[in-house]
Amino acid sequence: MQTLPAARMAAAPGVLDRLLERGRSMLNSRRTTEALLMLERAAVVPGAPPEAFGLLAEALLEAGRTGEALLAADKALAGQRSDGTLHLLRARIRRENGDRPGGMDDAAAAVMAHPASLEARTLFATCLSEAGRHDEALLLFHQVFEAQPGNAHAAAMLAMAFMRANRHEAAEELYALAEGLSGRPSGLVVLRAQNAILAGDPGSAVTMLEAVLVVSRPDSGAWAMLGQAYHRLGLTDRAGDAYAEASALEPDNAYLRHIAAAVGGRPVKGDRASEQYVTEVFDGFAARFEESLFSLGYRIPGVMLRMMEAHHPGLAGGSTKLGDVLDLGCGTGLMGAALHDLLGGRLVGVDLSPRMLEAARGKRIYSELRCAEVITALQEDRTQYAAILMADLLCYFGALEEFFEAVRPRLAPGGFLLFSIEAGEPGATWVLTRNARYQQSAEYVRRVLSQAGLVASEFREDVLRFENGEPVKGFIVLAALGH
Numbered sequence: 001m002q003t004l005p006a007a008r009m010a011a012a013p014g015v016l017d018r019l020l021e022r023g024r025s026m027l028n029s030r031r032t033t034e035a036l037l038m039l040e041r042a043a044v045v046p047g048a049p050p051e052a053f054g055l056l057a058e059a060l061l062e063a064g065r066t067g068e069a070l071l072a073a074d075k076a077l078a079g080q081r082s083d084g085t086l087h088l089l090r091a092r093i094r095r096e097n098g099d100r101p102g103g104m105d106d107a108a109a110a111v112m113a114h115p116a117s118l119e120a121r122t123l124f125a126t127c128l129s130e131a132g133r134h135d136e137a138l139l140l141f142h143q144v145f146e147a148q149p150g151n152a153h154a155a156a157m158l159a160m161a162f163m164r165a166n167r168h169e170a171a172e173e174l175y176a177l178a179e180g181l182s183g184r185p186s187g188l189v190v191l192r193a194q195n196a197i198l199a200g201d202p203g204s205a206v207t208m209l210e211a212v213l214v215v216s217r218p219d220s221g222a223w224a225m226l227g228q229a230y231h232r233l234g235l236t237d238r239a240g241d242a243y244a245e246a247s248a249l250e251p252d253n254a255y256l257r258h259i260a261a262a263v264g265g266r267p268v269k270g271d272r273a274s275e276q277y278v279t280e281v282f283d284g285f286a287a288r289f290e291e292s293l294f295s296l297g298y299r300i301p302g303v304m305l306r307m308m309e310a311h312h313p314g315l316a317g318g319s320t321k322l323g324d325v326l327d328l329g330c331g332t333g334l335m336g337a338a339l340h341d342l343l344g345g346r347l348v349g350v351d352l353s354p355r356m357l358e359a360a361r362g363k364r365i366y367s368e369l370r371c372a373e374v375i376t377a378l379q380e381d382r383t384q385y386a387a388i389l390m391a392d393l394l395c396y397f398g399a400l401e402e403f404f405e406a407v408r409p410r411l412a413p414g415g416f417l418l419f420s421i422e423a424g425e426p427g428a429t430w431v432l433t434r435n436a437r438y439q440q441s442a443e444y445v446r447r448v449l450s451q452a453g454l455v456a457s458e459f460r461e462d463v464l465r466f467e468n469g470e471p472v473k474g475f476i477v478l479a480a481l482g483h
C-alpha cells in the first residue's frame with residue numbers, strides 16, 4: 001500500500017525526475033546533506049528506477065552511512081545487475097565497510113562490464129595488490145599507467161604496487177617520476193620514504209623527509225615516517241621527537257599518541273595500547289606479517305604446541321583431542337595452523353585487525369572468527385573452553401589484572417591457559433618499552449595469575465624472537481584453574 005506522500009509524488013508528472021536531477025546536482029556540488037533530502041524522497045516513490053537507489057547509495061557513502069549505502073546499492077543492482085558503474089560504487093562501499101573480498105568481486109564485475117574503464121581497472125588492481133596477488137595487480141596498474149603516462153596518480157599507484165610486491169627499485173623510479181609530474185607533494189615524499197625504509201635504506205628516507213618538512217606546511221604523516229626512519233637508524237631520541245611532532249598535529253590520534261610516548265620515553269596514559277593503535281599496526285602489517293615474523297626467528301606456535309603435548313601426552317599420541325579452543329589475538333592464524341591436528345572441537349579466533357582476520361579466514365581452520373577487543377570478547381562470551389591461547393598478545397597490555405579476571409570464567413574445568421609474554425626487569429610490574437610494546441616481570445605475572453585463581457604449572461624462560469640481531473627474552477606460561 002502506498003503512503004499518501006508517495007502516492008501524490010507518483011501522480012505528479014515529472015516529480016521523480018526533478019528530485020533525481022536536483023539530487024544529482026547537489027551531489028556533484030558536494031552538498032551531501034541537501035542531496036540526501038532529495039534522493040531519500042525519490043527512493044520511496046513507487047517504481048523508482050535503479051538510478052535513484054544508486055544516487056542515494058553514493059550520497060549515503062559520502063555521508064559516512066556505509067551500512068545504509070550498501071543496502072541502497074544492493075537495491076540498485078537488483079534492478080540492473082550488469083551495470084558496471086553500480087558495481088564500482090558497491091565495490092567502494094564494501095571496502096569502506098571492511099569487506100575487501102566483496103569489494104574485489106564487485107571491482108572485477110565492473111571491469112568485465114566496462115573493460116576500458118581506467119577507474120574500474122585501478123580499483124580492481126588495488127584490491128589484487130592488497131590481497132597479495134601482485135603479478136595480476138602490476139599488469140593492470142601498468143595498463144592504466146600506459147594509457148595516461150603523464151598522470152602522476154597513475155605512476156604513484158603503480159609505484160605502490162611495486163612496493164607491496166617488494167620490488168623497491170622499480171617503485172623508487174616510479175615514485176620519483178610521480179614527484180616530478182606533480183611538483184613533489186609531501187604525501188608522495190612520505191610514500192617514497194616508506195619505500196626506502198622497506199628497502200633497507202632509512203638514511204635516504206631521512207634525507208627526503210627532512211627536506212620536505214623544511215619547505216612544506218606541518219605534516220603529521222611526514223613527521224611519523226621520519227620517526228620510523230630515525231628509529232631504524234637507532235636514533236631513538238630523534239625518533240621520539242619526530243613522533244611527538246606528529247602527535248601534536250593530530251592530538252586525537254591514539255596510534256601516534258601511543259608510539260610517541262613509547263619511543264620518546266615519555267609518561268604514558270593508560271595501561272594498554274589503544275584499539276586504534278593495534279588495529280592500524282596490524283592492518284598495515286597483515287600482508288607481510290608471517291614473512292616478517294619468520295625472518296625474526298619466531299617459533300612460539302611450535303614451542304606452545306610442544307608444551308601442550310608434554311602436559312597432555314595423549315595429544316601427541318593422537319589418543320585424545322582438544323575440545324573447544326579460543327585463540328585470542330589470533331592474527332593470521334599461525335597458532336591455529338600449528339594445533340590443527342589436535343582439534344576435537346571448535347576453534348574460535350578473536351582479533352582487532354580485519355585484515356589479519358582475512359588472512360586467518362583463508363587458512364580455513366577456524367570455526368569462527370570475531371573482530372573484537374579481546375577483554376570485551378571474553379566478557380561477552382558464555383562458552384567454557386578446553387584451552388585458551390595467547391601468542392604474543394600481552395605485549396599490548398601493561399596491567400594484566402582485568403585480563404586474567406576475564407579469562408578465568410571462560411576456562412572449562414580441567415582446561416588450560418597458554419600464553420607468551422615479554423620479560424621485564426625483576427621486581428618491576430610492567431613497563432612500556434621504546435619498541436612500543438609492554439613487558440612484565442615474572443613476579444608480577446605470577447601474582448596476577450594467583451589473584452585471578454589461576455596456577456602456573458609451567459613457567460618457561462625462552463627467546464621469543466630476534467630484533468636487530470638481539471634476542472627478545474620472554475616467558476611461555478601454561479596455567480590452569482586453582483583448586
